[in-house]
Amino acid sequence: MLAPIGKYEFTIDAYLTDFRGKATLPMLGGFMLQAATKHAEERGFGYSDMTSQQRVWVLSRMAIELYEYPKNDTVLIIKTWIVSVNRLFTERHFAFEDADGRILGYARSLWASIDLTTRKPTNILELDGLTDYINTNFECPIDGLSKIPLLKEDGSLVSEFTVKYSDVDINKHLNSMKYIEHFVDVFDIEMFKEKEIRRIEINYVAEGRYGSKLDIMSRSDDNDTFILEMRDGETNVCSAKVVWN
């Protein structure tokens, strides 16, 4: 049996960083997905194991908290492990470290498993091996995943976009990391010069479909904490809470 914690290395490529020469949140989210995919694949509950059982993993909630953003031309180490499993969900945590083992941040994610045909949740406890890898010895000292409140009438429209070819994943829905990209892009670049996004939390509610025009609504009481909501007409597709400092 493999170790419960998987450890994966990524290079922060200079030509893919943001204007500050730092890794972007969508890039880090992409690395998290790659680490999660490898960790699961190596342990027998990855993408191909799932599809052979007519199932697929679906990301339900995620929170990323960074004390420091990795800089270009450095190596980022992502550790990931399974924390809990029940019928409907499994929670996976992540730690971000630099090459010297210094902690840069942490992340949490909550996954469901749906049937490829009916799109309904399947029983995660049925998956071979998953519970064997539960690891509760490694801390993830950030706030838990919460339900982000709906904005109702008190948000203002800050962005709108149509879901295009490059936005959609193998399920023909908006790719999990593209949601982060569209959320992060509502902020003016000037904000990134003065401060950093310390925490981003996302609730994936419904699926953003190809061709649909999505609106992003925003509300902030203090200009540091923002509630963002992606809507398809009146339907909430995805919510995010972004905390700057």
Next chain:
Amino acid sequence: MLAPIGKYEFTIDAYLTDFRGKATLPMLGGFMLQAATKHAEERGFGYSDMTSQQRVWVLSRMAIELYEYPKNDTVLIIKTWIVSVNRLFTERHFAFEDADGRILGYARSLWASIDLTTRKPTNILELDGLTDYINTNFECPIDGLSKIPLLKEDGSLVSEFTVKYSDVDINKHLNSMKYIEHFVDVFDIEMFKEKEIRRIEINYVAEGRYGSKLDIMSRSDDNDTFILEMRDGETNVCSAKVVWN
């Protein structure tokens, strides 16, 4: 001295492929950049060597030709090497292979080096070691890099977008791979169900700046070959030629 040809491995991650479960052109372009960056870094003319001399590499032209797109959960091998060097430009070629060594496609790229302050071209022949790595023994059997003709008045507006935080790179200009993403996204997803983009060729003309609203104009005589032009007002920022089959 290292071998002139560098060989790098990438995994086509299921959660990052398109709706067909195939690698996308922006993803492959990103892998090409990563391979080029590593190849140059290992041989002494990479990003950090350049910036220590107040210079930076700038992509001028690129062509990618694919016989077959890599599928999710497979390994892609990218080989890359330097073909020629003169005062103003160096040409770098790429070969794409699957894990069995089967050729999936090729690419060519043309790079200039500019001064970080004046933004003017610098003499590439001055760079230590670059000419030592010229390799002309490995074929890249695709058409050369050409100048894409300007559309003038015969194109129609097919897309427009504002350059946002996630679009810009360390030079505060539209990231080379984001150009590909915006070009590929002008096509309806239905086209990707029936055919493939066999060749994409790009001329990077001017820099797409943060906050500017860019238009994409298109012209096609046969619905298989498209000339696309990205414009900032009347200024041509970037042109592409896309060939489907």
